[in-house]
Amino acid sequence: xxxxxxxxxxxxxxxxxxxxxxxxxxxxxxxxxxxxxxxxxxxxxxxxxxxxxxxxxxxxxxxxxxxxxxxxxxxxxxxxxxxxxxxxxxxxxxxxxxxxxxxxxxxxxxxxxxxxxxxxxxxxxxxxxxxxxxxxxxxxxxxxxxxxxxxxxxxxxxxxxxxxxxxxxxxxxxxxxxxxxxxxxxxxxxxxxxxxxxxxxxxxxxxxxxxxxxxxxxxxxxxxxxxxxxxxxxxxxxxxxxxxxxxxxxxxxxxxxxxxxxxxxxxxxxxxxxxxxxxxxxxxxxxxxxxxxxxxxxxxxxxxxxxxxxxxxxxxxxxxxxxxxxxxxxxxxxxxxxxxxxxxxxxxxxxxxxxxxxxxxxxxxxxxxxxxxxxxxxxxxxxxxxxxxxxxxxxxxxxxxxxxxxxxxxxxxxxxxxxxxxxxxxxxxxxxxxxxxxxxxxxxxxxxxxxxxxxxxxxxxxxxxxxxxxxxxxxxxxxxxxxxxxxxxxxxxxxxxxxxxxxxxxxxxxxxxxxxxxxxxxxxxxxxxxxxxxxxxxxxxxxxxxxxxxxxxxxxxxxxxxxxxxxxxxxxxxxxxxxxxxxxxx
Numbered sequence: 001x002x003x004x005x006x007x008x009x010x011x012x013x014x015x016x017x018x019x020x021x022x023x024x025x026x027x028x029x030x031x032x033x034x035x036x037x038x039x040x041x042x043x044x045x046x047x048x049x050x051x052x053x054x055x056x057x058x059x060x061x062x063x064x065x066x067x068x069x070x071x072x073x074x075x076x077x078x079x080x081x082x083x084x085x086x087x088x089x090x091x092x093x094x095x096x097x098x099x100x101x102x103x104x105x106x107x108x109x110x111x112x113x114x115x116x117x118x119x120x121x122x123x124x125x126x127x128x129x130x131x132x133x134x135x136x137x138x139x140x141x142x143x144x145x146x147x148x149x150x151x152x153x154x155x156x157x158x159x160x161x162x163x164x165x166x167x168x169x170x171x172x173x174x175x176x177x178x179x180x181x182x183x184x185x186x187x188x189x190x191x192x193x194x195x196x197x198x199x200x201x202x203x204x205x206x207x208x209x210x211x212x213x214x215x216x217x218x219x220x221x222x223x224x225x226x227x228x229x230x231x232x233x234x235x236x237x238x239x240x241x242x243x244x245x246x247x248x249x250x251x252x253x254x255x256x257x258x259x260x261x262x263x264x265x266x267x268x269x270x271x272x273x274x275x276x277x278x279x280x281x282x283x284x285x286x287x288x289x290x291x292x293x294x295x296x297x298x299x300x301x302x303x304x305x306x307x308x309x310x311x312x313x314x315x316x317x318x319x320x321x322x323x324x325x326x327x328x329x330x331x332x333x334x335x336x337x338x339x340x341x342x343x344x345x346x347x348x349x350x351x352x353x354x355x356x357x358x359x360x361x362x363x364x365x366x367x368x369x370x371x372x373x374x375x376x377x378x379x380x381x382x383x384x385x386x387x388x389x390x391x392x393x394x395x396x397x398x399x400x401x402x403x404x405x406x407x408x409x410x411x412x413x414x415x416x417x418x419x420x421x422x423x424x425x426x427x428x429x430x431x432x433x434x435x436x437x438x439x440x441x442x443x444x445x446x447x448x449x450x451x452x453x454x455x456x457x458x459x460x461x462x463x464x465x466x467x468x469x470x471x472x473x474x475x476x477x478x479x480x481x482x483x484x485x486x487x488x489x490x491x492x493x494x495x496x497x498x499x500x501x502x503x504x505x506x507x508x509x510x511x512x513x514x515x516x517x518x519x520x521x522x523x524x525x526x527x528x529x530x531x532x533x534x535x536x537x538x539x540x541x542x543x544x545x546x547x548x549x550x551x552x553x554x555x556x557x558x559x560x561x562x563x564x565x566x567x568x569x570x571x572x573x574x575x576x577x578x579x580x581x582x583x584x585x586x
Contacts, residue, residue, distance in 0.1 A: 001098060001106035003515040005029075008071070008085070012041055015065040019058060020051040028085070030512075037074070037084035038508055044081040055081025089498025092507045096496050096566060099513070105570060107514040109151025114342035116154045117335060118144050121257075121264060122348065124161035125249035126170050127207040128200060129256045129401040131391050135380045138444045140347040141262040141579045142526040143378070149577060150521045155339070158253075159331070160269030162246060168228030169210035170203070170245060171238055172220060175227075177206070183237035192237065196244035200252040203245065232274065259405055260437060261579045273330040277322050280330045280368070281315065287366050290315060301361035313358035328359045329368070336369050343374035345524070350379025350450050378524050381452035383444065391455050409436035411461045412469070421585055431583055435469050436461065438580040442468030445578055446530035466534045468580055471571060474537035476586045478568040481549050485561050490554065492561040499556075502543045503563060509536050510563075513570050517577070526578060533574035540567050 002010065008028040016026050026043045044059035051058065059077035066075040066085070074086040099106035120140025123133050140156060147154045174197065175184055181197060182189055198206065214221045231238040250267065257263065281297075284290040289299045295318030302310040315326050335341060346356055360375040362368075369375075385391045392399060413432035422428045443460040447453040463469045498504035509532075516532040519525075549560045572582050 001102055001108055001514070003108070003518060004095070004512045005515050007095075008039060011069060011071055012043070012062070012066070012083075015062045015069075016043065016047065018065050019061040020053075021047045021058070024050065031084070034505075037076075038087050039085040041083040041085065042081070044077075044083060048081060059083050087504075087508060089496075089504050089507065092504070092511050093496040093498060095511045096507060097494060099511070100566060104149060105513055105573065107149065107517050113151045113153065115340055116147055116152050116343045116345060117339060117341055118147075118154060118156045118345045118347065119159050120156060120347035121158035121262075122161065123158065123253055124164075124166055125253075125269070126166055126245050127204045127249075128252055130398045131383060131401055131404050132398065133401060134260075134383060134404075134440070135444055135449075136347050136349075137257060137260055137262045138441050138579065139378070139380055139449055139526065141260075142445055142529075142577060143345065143347065143524060145577050145579060146517070146521040146526065146529070150518060155265040156263070157266040157268055157335075158264040160249075160267065162242075162249075162269035163232065163271040163274060163327075165225060165228050166207065166211075167231055167242060167245070168224035168226070169214060170206055171227040171231065171241055172224040173206045173210040173213070174198075174241065176220075183241040185237060188236040192240035196248050197241075198244075198248065200248050203248055256401055256405075259402075259433070260441070261581060270327050270331070273327055273334045276330040276334050277326055280326065280333055281322075283368060284315060284362070284366055289362075289366055294318070299362045299366070301358050301365065303361075310358070311354075313362050315362075325355065325359050325362070328356070329362055332359070332363050332375070333368050336373065341373065343376060345376045345378060347378045347380065350381055353377055353379050376524075378449055380449045381447075384452055384454050386454060386456060388454065405433075405437060405440070408440050408457055408461060409433050411457055412436040412439065415461060415463065415469075416586065427585075431586060434581045434583055435472060435586070438468035438472055438575070440468075441578060441580050442471070442530060445526040446534075448525060448527050466530070471533050471537045471575060472580070472583055473586055474540055475568055475571050475575075475582050476584065477544065478540065478564050478571075479584055481544075482561065482564055482568070484550060485557055488557075490557050490561055492565055493555075493558040494562065495559065496563050496566075497556075497559040499559070500543075500547060502539065502546050503560075506536070506539045506543055506563065506567065509539055510566055510570055513573075520577075529574050529577050533571055533578075536567065536571060536574075540564075540571075 005028055009026055012028055013026040016024065024043070024047050026041065028039050028041050031037045031040045044062060045055045048055040048058045056077060056079055059081045063075045063077040063083055066072055066083070071088060071091045072085055073088040076084045078084060118140050120136045121133070122136055123129055144154050144156050174181065178197070182192055210224070214224065227238065231242055281290065284299060290297050291300065293312060296314050297316040298312035298314050300312045313325050314323055315329070316322060332344065335344060348356065356377045363375065364371065383391050409432050412435040413428060416422065416428050416432055416435070420428055420431070422431060439460045443455065444453070446466060459465070460467055461469060463473050496507055498507050516528055520528040547560065549557060549564070552560065575582055
């Protein structure tokens with residue numbers, strides 16, 4: 001099924017051809033003045049000269065043709081050559097009826113479905129998630145759902161930070177705590193303890209202490225670096241300890257990500273690509289791309305077309321050690337071996353854009369990947385506190401993500417206690433978690449990905465305004481009305497009447513569902529789904545106050561019931577695309 005804008009563009013293209021304009025793109029856009037018209041076309045301004053006419057004359061000719069089409073209630077030509085369009089309710093009703101009968105509510109699959117991998121999460125093991133991990137997780141999950149919904153085959157990879165110096169820090173700190181543990185024996189044992197010597201709280205504390213100690217104790221830092229080297233060379237005791245770190249960390253990460261309704265298909269990390277690094281460096285060397293610079297080995301990636309300086313990509317330190325660029329390049333190579341991919345999408349802090357641009361260029365100029373492989377960087381901004389600085393705890397530390405979820409859930413529970421229809425405290429607590437997480441995710445996703453935003457807990461948990469709870473409550477309100485209509489044995493009509501102006505306005509917004517989904521997927525911007533869902537919910541709430549569904553005749557109730565059913569379904573799909581749960585009661 002074509003999107004609404006595509007359908008209207010087709011109708012107008014035929015009208016322009018009838019008026020003498022052929023083989024020209026005719027564009028239709030949403031009206032900036034919805035009080036005057038629903039849609040607008042400015043193509044007469046662009047194409048009038050091709051038929052030797054003034055723009056207004058061409059617009060009037062096209063308008064005359066369009067008035068005969070069933071799609072339009074009103075068509076007018078306005079100076080200097082605009083065409084204003086008001087849709088006919090019957091035509092919109094037929095479209096909604098079609099949507100009701102189709103998969104994905106008529107949202108067509110991409111004409112060019114792709115095999116895509118989304119790299120998001122990027123958490124380091126050995127410590128709990130903090131608020132800095134929120135945006136990549138939330139944005140990445142939504143992008144996966146959007147791309148899947150529009151017909152692509154998508155998998156998500158968490159890409160854990162599990163093989164760097166932080167592993168040596170933890171190993172050395174465990175040694176300082178208890179050097180008698182078997183992991184530090186010089187000789188390899190037949191087996192090591194099955195139970196880890198720490199839980200996630202203790203592991204996080206070890207990591208934090210090690211990080212602080214490394215800043216002032218050079219001897220400790222040197223020993224940690226040596227432990228990292230020995231781990232990466234395969235020392236059995238260190239590998240056994242590393243497996244414990246991974247087991248404890250993954251369990252904690254999964255628990256936190258589950259609360260956010262964020263899921264990964266692959267739980268791979270930097271360690272999984274290490275075996276490919278020797279080949280990557282050898283390949284670069286054989287391609288004569290790897291050159292020495294101040295003792296290090298680099299690849300020059302600058303292009304003549306660059307508008308800004310592009311430094312070389314450092315692939316190997318002077319001591320022979322690999323860097324993040326080496327690991328990321330090896331990961332790209334590994335992914336192209338394991339998967340038949342058309343593209344890899346990286347959801348990463350926007351401050352890393354230069355790094356990834358360098359790595360992407362190395363991947364292509366070295367012919368390590370197909371020229372057709374699309375390597376896409378989606379950079380996100382920071383979540384800031386009310387002071388405009390990166391969000392912190394009251395004492396200035398980095399807040400654990402679990403603490404943030406607990407805080408916003410408590411705030412949602414306070415609001416529920418004021419007027420909730422839920423009876424038990426358990427029900428309210430479960431609902432508060434869905435509302436709190438929904439508020440958190442909607443607040444994040446409603447901003448363009450590359451922009452910083454201010455986290456305002458009071459505003460984001462509000463049941464009024466552009467918030468997650470506002471959308472969730474609109475669905476609850478619809479569900480309540482629909483349940484009462486069902487109890488009265490009312491059956492939904494197959495048609496949508498558009499009898500009042502607000503009904504018709506809601507119908508047009510529902511008919512545009514696929515337009516917004518495709519805009520969001522094509523631009524990698526979940527914020528467009530937030531905008532659309534809020535617009536639909538706001539229009540429904542106006543209808544709720546103006547039409548009073550339950551106090552209408554049976555025939556009108558039947559018509560309105562079909563409209564509410566579709567509205568609820570579309571809003572539920574929107575929240576699913578955002579990774580937000582719906583509720584039946586609040």
